[in-house]
Amino acid sequence: MECVIYDKGSGRSELVECELPDEACRLVLKHLRGLNDDEFAWVRLVDPSEDELVQLAEELGLHPLAVEDAVHARQRPKREWFGDVLVIALKTLWYVEDETAVETGEMMVFAGPRCVLTVRHGAVDPCAEAARRLASDPDMLRHGPWAVLHAVLDVVVDAYSDAAGKVRAALNRLEDQVFSTSRVDHTASIYSLKREVREFRDAVQPLVPVVQALLSGPGGEQRQTKIGPYLRDVADHLHRTDIEVRTLDELLNSVLDAQQARVGTWQNDDMRRISAWAAIFAIPTMVAGVYGMNFEHMPELGWTYGYPLAVTLMATASGLLYRAFRRNGWL
Incomplete structure (x- = not known):
């Protein structure tokens, strides 16, 4: 006090x-x-x-x-x-x-x-x-x-x-x-x-x-x-x-x-990246799936360069998609 x-x-x-x-x-x-x-x-x-x-x-x-x-x-x-x-x-x-x-x-x-x-x-x-x-x-x-x-x-x-x-x-x-x-x-x-x-x-x-x-x-x-x-x-x-x-x-x-x-923008960015990579991997999956169906009469099954062509097709399509997504800012 x-x-x-x-x-x-x-x-x-x-x-x-x-x-x-x-x-x-x-x-x-x-x-x-x-x-x-x-x-x-x-x-x-x-x-x-x-x-x-x-x-x-x-x-x-x-x-x-x-x-x-x-x-x-x-x-x-x-x-x-x-x-x-x-x-x-x-x-x-x-x-x-x-x-x-x-x-x-x-x-x-x-x-x-x-x-x-x-x-x-x-x-x-x-x-x-x-x-x-x-x-x-x-x-x-x-x-x-x-x-x-x-x-x-x-x-x-x-x-x-x-x-x-x-x-x-x-x-x-x-x-x-x-x-x-x-x-x-x-x-x-x-x-x-x-x-x-x-x-x-x-x-x-x-x-x-x-x-x-x-x-x-x-x-x-x-x-x-x-x-x-x-x-x-x-x-x-x-x-x-x-x-x-x-x-x-x-x-x-x-x-x-x-x-x-x-935070919403970050989530949208993440979803776009996920969607872009899913689209890129969808092409090889689709091509591999088609050639993995094991039908007897399919084009290029007996061709010597069939396998390299399929791999090239997968890589080219995936690369083009990757380039497009990069250009649009998705990746």
Whole structure:
């Protein structure tokens, strides 16, 4: 557990950190109760227990349903108001290049008048980068808890954009493989990447209306004149990433169709080759079959050059067919 106390006017910050959960809760609650009008707190939790979160929830006035969602996670991105506390659920996301996979985590943000509580599940921590950005731009702290909310959203959306670029690069490599001269079936790889993109969409698409609603919900007019421009910038970036992810999904459909078309073409090529060779071998089979019927009265049976003539006929006819099939691209 970590708690940072910010001063809106001076930009000063004080970190409260403790390894023991019970002692950390006591220290954090003590600092929260001692905040003055110019101060606000940011409490950061990672995979908290229900008891640990309930202690803070009672002090911050958090709704029990929101606390339950934060503990158990697995929430769709959403926005809810519980009194004067704004609750936002969102998904963190990162791309693992070695596995060509999109991994996701979850985060709940509770933004009240004088405190922000973030609850994270997953390996990637956007709070560390958000805290660094706030430290490098103390003027943002005049917006109070909304500055923390903006910083977290900004980091998460930037991560979305970065992951979308890496997925685009993976798709470009897959396209090059599909349209190469090698006859390798990439259907499994395409389908796997398509599943990752769908998981990407599940994180990005529901968050778009959530961020847009921040400018029009309770207190929206006030935010329009204060932190509104920053939130609109996040909304624009998120909207652009949403369009990019939708485009990637559509491109994967096209690549999958192209792969299936190529597989069909390969099968047709194989069938033409098989048919061509079957036709070539049919002529010797036919001639040999005719001369193997052993009738007593057949032309050329007693002729000295009958056998060489039959072999020559077989070879000539087969050669002419082979040349015709080669010229037509069947062989």
